[in-house]
Amino acid sequence: MNSKEPQHPLQLIPLLNTGTSPHVCDPSHRTVLGRATDCDISLQDPAVSRKHAAFACINGMWTITDLQSKHGTKLNSVSLVPLKPATLNVGDVVRTGQSAFRISFGTSHISRRVVTDATIAPQTRVDSVLGHEMTSLSHKRLTLLIDGTARVHDAENEQELANAIVQLAMRGTGYPRAAMLRWEGNPDEVEVLASSDNSGFSTTEFSFSRSVLAALEPGHLVQLTRNTSAQPSHSIEKLGICAAMCAPLIIDQQVVGGLYMDVRDGEQSMHTDAASFCSAVAQIASVAMSSLLRVDLAKRQHELDMELQIAQETQACILPPSEGTAGSASYVSRIIPGSVVSGDIFDIFEINNNKVAICLGDVTGHGIGSALLMTAIHAQIRASFAHSDNPTDVANAVNAYVVQHSPSNRFASLWIGVFHSVTRTLEYVDAGHGHWLLMPEDGTPLCPDHTGSMIVGIVTSASFCAETLQLAPNERLVLYSDGIIEQPNNEGELFGVDRLIASLRGNTSIKEDVQHTVDTLTDFASTSIFADDTSIVSITFR
Structure with missing residues (x-):
């Protein structure tokens, strides 16, 4: 049995602009989060129970346990089973009520984050595209979508899934550039899960405008078009963006990211049914992401259960x-x-x-x-x-x-x-x-x-x-x-x-x-x- 203590404290980095200060959890102490004033982390939110969840180090691994809260606790958008500990990894997102926290250990952080530019000129339009406004898919791209779905289904991890989604989106829409993005709350800072510009995959160098991401709503694909006769904003002029599109990635009725594509000066134009194809791929990605998250949580809990079973059996032999x-x-x-x-x-x-x-x-x-x-x-x-x-x-x-x-x-x-x-x-x-x-x-x-x-x-x-x-x-x-x-x-x-x-x-x-x-x-x-x-x-x- 691995009996090591964790080397670093657990950091709970608040998201969603709640005004909550960062929290640091001591490995030697069980940290309780809840609405009660005597909790280690007290959140005055009616959706948070008095004793809502607990963070603890078990066998050298940081864990979270839902303490039979009324409205539940979510780890990476997956609801936790009450009283069943789940292990935490760097970058995980814990949601309780109106609050969300990203997990970090010590000084660790996720490097695949890009702060986007919020500027957009009045001459640049960002429009939502409703479902009934989309054109139907051609038979060729419908076949491509079916084939791509099988490839997505075969993905064994998040990186493989993101790569498959980006390639499928580019092949079916005609866009020369695409990225699968993730964020929590407002997309001020996003994580690039995968990106491509026809020269290969990259997870660190990708530029886009936050205006497109900020306009996303559940069920609405967003398009950006530039009026070439007007002076564009500095960011769009610098990037040379002629058109952009982003479809929301939705898990548990919340926008957790987007499938983003754009066309820049001198590049080929997209297909006429690009919006329909992009929306369909985003829906496939959302379902696949949700499935991977549930499988990942189940795997973590199984591994932890095995560790704890050994610990319980060992202690039973001693007492x-x-x-x-x-x-x-x-x-x-x-x-x-x-x-x-x-x-x-x-x-x-x-x-x-x-x-x-x-x-x-x-x-x-x-x-x-x-x-x-x-x-x-x-x-x-x-x-x-x-x-x-x-x-x-x-x-x-x-x-x-x-x-x-x-x-x-x-x-x-x-x-x-x-x-x-x-x-x-x-x-x-x-x-x-x-x-x-x-x-x-x-x-x-x-x-x-x-x-x-x-x-x-x-x-x-x-x-x-x-x-x-x-x-x-x-x-x-x-x-x-x-x-x-x-x-x-x-x-x-x-x-x-x-x-x-x-x-x-x-x-x-x-x-x-x-x-x-x-x-x-x-x-x-x-x-x-x-x-x-x-x-x-x-x-x-x-």
């Missing part, structure tokens, strides 16, 4: 079963990842005939990075208990390991305990965790007084102190992570400790403790996909 026994202890647990794999730590195992080791912890962050650190800490805990059954010694060893081997922004809260079955005492170190309760036989949850210690991974000189509890017969220990009490509902209200205690009150078994809490939390959040890694364990001791 103990969801219920079972360890020496004199019986337990039920639920470890629910906030993304795909969890950064929460849980383990329970017998040290010897009289002692059982227990630990629950929470690594900062989300996703693969936190899960990898969780795996390392889990291994260190096991190794430390092999040398000492003192929870203080284990906490010291884990702290030294995390300080030395993890990034400065990664640390963990830990609860490490040892149950002595002979004396029914619980010796524990609470290293900045604090999330645990005792459940007496009468079913009234108790919050024990304890001193606690600092979290692990901050400084090597940290001091950890063990504390001791005497457990009554049939008294249960409930450990949980902050993902439970910090889970918000649709109004932004947190679940909190009081609701947790209420969900535990009156329970009579470890299974009830866990199941009732998870059910109550799910009802409160109106979803089974929680905002953070969520864990709860209930343990009883014989």
Whole structure:
């Protein structure tokens, strides 16, 4: 499994002139976009849900996940499946509500962009050509169109598709120059997917007027004609454009680009049915682009699913079963990842005939990075208990390991305990965790007084102190992570400790403790996909 962290942050470059500032997403942090004010990216747009989408690095790959938003999230004009991560590439366009963002990593950018000239003289006409005004195609060019459609269908990627479209358009219209263009919002800056002037393909050198592109509307082909008796604009005179034509490329009812052609001084004229042929080719291109985008997204999601399946299977092998026994202890647990794999730590195992080791912890962050650190800490805990059954010694060893081997922004809260079955005492170190309760036989949850210690991974000189509890017969220990009490509902209200205690009150078994809490939390959040890694364990001791 590839476990590398991304080398660059994710940049969300706003499009559509929304006035939104650029956003930079930290690889070590899950970035949530939504309408809620506590979102990392807050968009005050009624078409954006409170928690709309999340950007996260999973296994070294940047991903986006739609968080069951009301109006959906689109990646390259393709709607995302809710709660299913999709990988992001440089140049991708993410659309949420009225906002659109182009994806960039670090300083990377797309080089196939041309800023066009907006000037146009009054003597130069730009007209929309409606469908009923177009002439019918000749039999020869209809045959050419059918043959070209087959070539377009065989294109395996965007570049092959664009090349095929440009060549087909030139052959069928008589125009000596053509380009397949793409843009987002207003065509102030366009990407040349492919271009040709009968001398070969070029993706970097192509000139045209923005006036033609700006006039595009869904369903309307645009023509530019020049009145040769009048003085043309500087740009048109410089380029020597006699006539130009552009048909819109439409995906999901939005103009995402254009099929552009022009004739310049001294070049041959176009066919009389050029507008009809150009419009037909543009429609073919639109369908083919949409199909490629959907295939590309499906391929990305499949590859990501395979990576995540490996990660999930690996973590499942590390964590103990969801219920079972360890020496004199019986337990039920639920470890629910906030993304795909969890950064929460849980383990329970017998040290010897009289002692059982227990630990629950929470690594900062989300996703693969936190899960990898969780795996390392889990291994260190096991190794430390092999040398000492003192929870203080284990906490010291884990702290030294995390300080030395993890990034400065990664640390963990830990609860490490040892149950002595002979004396029914619980010796524990609470290293900045604090999330645990005792459940007496009468079913009234108790919050024990304890001193606690600092979290692990901050400084090597940290001091950890063990504390001791005497457990009554049939008294249960409930450990949980902050993902439970910090889970918000649709109004932004947190679940909190009081609701947790209420969900535990009156329970009579470890299974009830866990199941009732998870059910109550799910009802409160109106979803089974929680905002953070969520864990709860209930343990009883014989």
